[in-house]
Amino acid sequence: MSTPAAAPPLPIHTAIDRPHFALQFDDYHQQYDACVLGMWVFLVTEVMFFGAIFTGYAVYRMLHHDAFAMASNELDITLGTINTFVLLTSSLTMALAVRAGHVGNSKRVGQLIVLTMILGATFLGIKFFEYYHKYEDHMAPAFGLPFEAPKAVNDAGLAGPFQLFLSFYFGMTGVHALHMIIGLGLLSQFLPRSSRIAPAPGAAVLSALNIEVVGLYWHFVDLVWIFLFPMLYLIDRSDTI
Amino acid sequence: MSAAQASLKTYFTVYALLIVGLAATVAVAFVHLGFWNLPAALAIAFFKATLVVLIFMHVKYSPRLTWIVVSAGLIWFAIMLALTIADYVSRSWIPERPYSVQPTEPQGLEPPRSFQTPGNKAAPTAKAQ
Amino acid sequence: MSATLEAPAIPPATPPTRLPRNYLNAAYTVRSWLLTIDHKRIAILYLLGVTVFFCIGGAAAVLFRLELMTPEADLVESETYNKLFTLHGVMMIFFFLIPAIPAVLGNFLIPIMIGARDMAFPRINLLSWYLFMIGGAFTLFVTVAGGVDTGWTFYAPYSSTYSNTYVMATAVGIFITGFSSILTGLNFIVTVHKMRAPGMTWFRLPLFIWSHYATALIMILGTPVVAMAILLVALERGFGIGIFDPKLGGDPILFQHLFWFYSHPAVYIMVLPAMGVESELIAAFTKNRIFGYKFVAFSSLAIAILSFLVWGHHLFVSGQSIYAGMIFSMLSMLIAIPSAIKVLNWTATLRKGSITFDTPLLYALGFIGLFTLGGLTGLFLAAMGIDVHVHDTYFIVAHFHYIMVGGTVMAYLGGIHFWWPKITGRMYPEGWARLSAVLVFVGFNLTFFPQFILGYNGMPRRYHVYDPGFQVLNVMSSAGASILGIAYLFPITYLIWSLKYGPIAGPNPWNAVGLEWMTSSPPPTHNFAHTPIVDFEAYEYPSSSAAIADTHGN
Numbered sequence: 074m075s076t077p078a079a080a081p082p083l084p085i086h087t088a089i090d091r092p093h094f095a096l097q098f099d100d101y102h103q104q105y106d107a108c109v110l111g112m113w114v115f116l117v118t119e120v121m122f123f124g125a126i127f128t129g130y131a132v133y134r135m136l137h138h139d140a141f142a143m144a145s146n147e148l149d150i151t152l153g154t155i156n157t158f159v160l161l162t163s164s165l166t167m168a169l170a171v172r173a174g175h176v177g178n179s180k181r182v183g184q185l186i187v188l189t190m191i192l193g194a195t196f197l198g199i200k201f202f203e204y205y206h207k208y209e210d211h212m213a214p215a216f217g218l219p220f221e222a223p224k225a226v227n228d229a230g231l232a233g234p235f236q237l238f239l240s241f242y243f244g245m246t247g248v249h250a251l252h253m254i255i256g257l258g259l260l261s262q263f264l265p266r267s268s269r270i271a272p273a274p275g276a277a278v279l280s281a282l283n284i285e286v287v288g289l290y291w292h293f294v295d296l297v298w299i300f301l302f303p304m305l306y307l308i309d310r311s312d313t314i
Numbered sequence: 315m316s317a318a319q320a321s322l323k324t325y326f327t328v329y330a331l332l333i334v335g336l337a338a339t340v341a342v343a344f345v346h347l348g349f350w351n352l353p354a355a356l357a358i359a360f361f362k363a364t365l366v367v368l369i370f371m372h373v374k375y376s377p378r379l380t381w382i383v384v385s386a387g388l389i390w391f392a393i394m395l396a397l398t399i400a401d402y403v404s405r406s407w408i409p410e411r412p413y414s415v416q417p418t419e420p421q422g423l424e425p426p427r428s429f430q431t432p433g434n435k436a437a438p439t440a441k442a443q
Numbered sequence: 444m445s446a447t448l449e450a451p452a453i454p455p456a457t458p459p460t461r462l463p464r465n466y467l468n469a470a471y472t473v474r475s476w477l478l479t480i481d482h483k484r485i486a487i488l489y490l491l492g493v494t495v496f497f498c499i500g501g502a503a504a505v506l507f508r509l510e511l512m513t514p515e516a517d518l519v520e521s522e523t524y525n526k527l528f529t530l531h532g533v534m535m536i537f538f539f540l541i542p543a544i545p546a547v548l549g550n551f552l553i554p555i556m557i558g559a560r561d562m563a564f565p566r567i568n569l570l571s572w573y574l575f576m577i578g579g580a581f582t583l584f585v586t587v588a589g590g591v592d593t594g595w596t597f598y599a600p601y602s603s604t605y606s607n608t609y610v611m612a613t614a615v616g617i618f619i620t621g622f623s624s625i626l627t628g629l630n631f632i633v634t635v636h637k638m639r640a641p642g643m644t645w646f647r648l649p650l651f652i653w654s655h656y657a658t659a660l661i662m663i664l665g666t667p668v669v670a671m672a673i674l675l676v677a678l679e680r681g682f683g684i685g686i687f688d689p690k691l692g693g694d695p696i697l698f699q700h701l702f703w704f705y706s707h708p709a710v711y712i713m714v715l716p717a718m719g720v721e722s723e724l725i726a727a728f729t730k731n732r733i734f735g736y737k738f739v740a741f742s743s744l745a746i747a748i749l750s751f752l753v754w755g756h757h758l759f760v761s762g763q764s765i766y767a768g769m770i771f772s773m774l775s776m777l778i779a780i781p782s783a784i785k786v787l788n789w790t791a792t793l794r795k796g797s798i799t800f801d802t803p804l805l806y807a808l809g810f811i812g813l814f815t816l817g818g819l820t821g822l823f824l825a826a827m828g829i830d831v832h833v834h835d836t837y838f839i840v841a842h843f844h845y846i847m848v849g850g851t852v853m854a855y856l857g858g859i860h861f862w863w864p865k866i867t868g869r870m871y872p873e874g875w876a877r878l879s880a881v882l883v884f885v886g887f888n889l890t891f892f893p894q895f896i897l898g899y900n901g902m903p904r905r906y907h908v909y910d911p912g913f914q915v916l917n918v919m920s921s922a923g924a925s926i927l928g929i930a931y932l933f934p935i936t937y938l939i940w941s942l943k944y945g946p947i948a949g950p951n952p953w954n955a956v957g958l959e960w961m962t963s964s965p966p967p968t969h970n971f972a973h974t975p976i977v978d979f980e981a982y983e984y985p986s987s988s989a990a991i992a993d994t995h996g997n
Contacts, residue, residue: 103638110383110637111629115625117384121664122671124395125672128394129686129701136692168369168370172325233692240684244678289371292370296367303339310343387664400767404765
């Protein structure tokens with residue numbers, strides 16, 4: 074939604090020359106409001122998108138509580154906590170980048186965006202390490218890979234729902250990771266621009282809008298994880314100690 | 315609308331609260347609360363999410379329309395979750411033939427038992443005799 | 444030209460020898476079309492797309508209606524039959540009915556009706572057309588490669604595990620098209636909120652805008668859910684991740700919940716825009732302000748909101764809890780209220796109107812009758828007792844075709860005729876148009892009314908071998924379908940003909956009120972020479988000053 078960085082080329086140019094915002098808008102404020110509202114509406118669709126899989130998760134957790142608890146305890150809580158920490162920190166750097174964009178400090182924007190991207194990449198790295206670990210433990214229920222539930226689960230006759238949990242784990246974190254990758258893409262596209270075109274007149278306000286919009290997206294991805302983490306990693310941890 | 319911006323201090327405070335929330339949610343998970351583990355985890359998650367939405371995503375400083383959009387997302391998710399869960403919760407409630415509690419003696423021609431409902435429990439026939 | 448109320452009075456003096464610059468003759472290259480960000484050109488692109496998909500879906504219908512002439516399987520095998528009705532459903536629902544009115548008429552008219560130069564996000568608008576076409580291409584591939592036999596509903600676990608047809612490709616196609624729909628809805632919402640011309644308050648908006656706004660809400664809130672449901676089926680089928688697999692303890696009914704959470708509101712994505720068109724047509728051809736403007740406006744929103752509370756009536760016999768069924772049954776009945784408000788207000792608008800029976804009004808009147816019949820039979824289906832009896836019979840088929848074909852397609856055709864002079868600058872041939880409107884109405888009723896009787900007598904849907912006792916009604920239905928098929932070819936033919944030979948229309952051939960009639964036909968690229976200042980109410984016809992005072996006095 075990084076709408077109009079520059080006025081899009083149109084078949085016919087009208088007499089009105091508006092260098093700093095797209096032609097369909099009357100002024101910069103209208104464009105700003107429209108873009109931010111557009112991002113929010115998009116985020117609502119994302120809420121419903123993730124909401125659907127959360128609904129499925131809730132239903133299955135209710136139906137197969139014991140198996141879900143056993144499977145949740147197979148996840149690496151240390152890595153999960155570190156990852157949450159990393160993502161929350163990236164949210165802070167993103168928020169600061171947005172703020173720097175609004176006050177027109179484009180050098181600071183560049184630094185903070187780099188930092189945000191490093192943190193995002195770290196998150197993905199840890200996530201894929203966890204995936205690999207699950208694959209090695211034969212707990213990746215996809216592509217017909219070997220799948221073995223632990224003996225306790227098999228003895229309880231819960232191998233099926235155990236696998237369901239891991240399906241949800243991979244499905245939910247996978248879709249989340251996909252959003253992270255898209256977020257990194259948005260940020261990277263945005264990174265050179267924010268530092269390079271700053272001197273052009275009006276570009277500073279524009280990049281403030283772009284950062285604001287991308288920032289909203291990034292925070293949303295963070296929000297999803299805030300819910301994913303306790304839902305996936307923290308079921309009935311107390312019973313295992 | 316871009317004018318109102320939180321101060322740096324606010325951002326760092328929020329960040330600190332988020333980290334505290336993270337620590338709390340992990341810690342609470344290891345305390346045996348039985349049923350209440352889930353509500354506790356959800357409450358902390360909602361607390362963290364509210365902070366992010368209000369401060370990091372500037373909703374606190376946004377026009378009413380943004381509030382409406384955000385709440386629409388929440389309400390519709392709640393509708394989906396509530397009505398779906400309602401089905402799963404109440405599926406086991408189907409009573410075992412509640413109307414066969416008082417069996418009536420077979421009296422001449424009457425519909426088979428499976429068609430009987432409380433309304434047509436062969437009452438007219440009984441009255442006629 | 445000034446955008447005040449006197450504007451409609453300006454007649455087209457003489458057809459100008461050289462057409463003024465407009466969005467059609469602004470540029471002629473293929474590139475100028477494929478990379479256009481003009482909402483009007485994108486609407487034309489959509490028009491081409493949906494027409495192609497409509498023809499494919501219609502061809503499938505013709506084939507299986509032919510097959511259904513006889514009780515035996517003589518024309519096609521069972522598998523082919525399954526693929527045909529699936530193709531018909533997928534094409535018609537995802538690629539025609541859902542995008543038809545919003546993406547063609549909505550795209551064209553929304554910015555003009557609110558006095559904007561374009562959508563809020565023109566490039567996203569173009570992107571959504573490309574997504575639509577890419578999704579369509581997947582489905583076309585499926586059609587050519589061998590079809591898919593799950594029905595348009597993709598119920599798990601058949602779709603996720605057992606079907607041996609091209610489920611994945613279809614799922615990907617529908618997933619992508621879903622995003623096209625989401626982006627269109629997003630654009631509508633932001634445009635209506637942020638792009639209105641000065642003076643265009645919410646209660647001066649045409650009802651077309653209100654109903655499209657409500658439609659956009661459903662697109663935004665519902666489509667992501669079906670996207671996720673289909674994604675889960677695709678994950679299960681393609682990656683072997685079990686989600687709905689009963690062998691693992693999964694619950695296939697969960698799929699039905701997620702699917703119908705979108706797909707029931709999707710019915711209102713199809714019919715709400717049709718209701719918007721209907722309001723415009725009724726007002727323009729009675730020269731009356733729509734009776735109870737605010738009630739009609741808010742009933743659109745009420746339908747959009749209620750539509751999300753009723754999906755469980757598709758699950759009455761699927762193993763859903765009986766208590767959930769009762770709640771859903773009750774909520775489903777509620778939808779009748781706002782729908783009835785609309786129908787009653789349209790009929791009240793006809794009263795004392797100066798009615799001219801031009802083609803668009805013929806379609807509009809057809810809409811009222813057919814939609815009412817479809818809506819009332821919907822009440823039968825909302826009642827659990829009757830639904831259990833007629834579930835999965837032709838009664839259902841007839842019911843939703845009365846809503847979708849009798850409602851949406853009639854309104855779509857009426858709208859296309861009404862705004863054709865605005866879109867192309869040319870009038871269509873009125874005589875042919877009236878003839879085809881009548882033919883569509885007759886053919887439609889002959890096709891689908893017998894299906895009510897068939898269904899009530901117990902003929903199940905999706906079967907192609909049936910009891911010989913049903914044959915008479917089936918032959919009637921097939922005969923009606925062939926009339927309907929031919930009747931649909933008429934508009935396609937004469938509308939194309941009119942592009943070259945139709946009389947020049949002028950800015951306001953219907954003497955209607957509304958911003959779209961105050962600009963030239965076809966409109967210039969940026970819709971208006973100057974941003975209009977709106978100082979008049981919606982449907983401010985000379986006869987309706989009292990009605991307007993009524994609305995605003997209270």
